[in-house]
Amino acid sequence: MSCIFYTSQIKRAADSVVLNIAEGSTGQTKPVFKQFLGYSLRSAIEVVSCLFIAKKRDYLKQDQFSQLYSDYEILVKMITTLRNSLN
Template identity: 40%
Template structure:
């Protein structure tokens, strides 16, 4: 297996930047959401970069792909949390659209990277 330094992976960097933006947004959620939506969206968004990092340390490309799949699912979870936040008026449509666009792009990058690993197997 080709070793990947996760810090050098563009998907990892984008996922970290995305997490920072989601954290900033979630600061404005109501205080009574601290153990609800705030906690859920923060755990999901950090899971993206954490799984990319953890997966990069595996011994096989196939194992790395499993962690990328988890990262992808976490991204979908973030998108759902953002939609709930929008519907509850915890964020405006402009911020929502920007974050969803970024989430979609990261998801596409994860899928593309995973496919490239598959071709290396």
């Protein structure tokens, strides 16, 4: 598969992270919001998986991969903390 495929897939998954948080936060109950945060986490993990594949296929340089991975690691921790706070 080409680099264009991975770029498109990463963009869709990254958009899904934000869109699920937004959708879940709009007047939903806590359990529903937690469910949407779960969807958001899965999308974030999809981004990370795509980053690993892109790195393996030399579509990303190590420094690019490291920065993006670090950013998503922080994001996943933030979403997880928010989700856990809704108990």
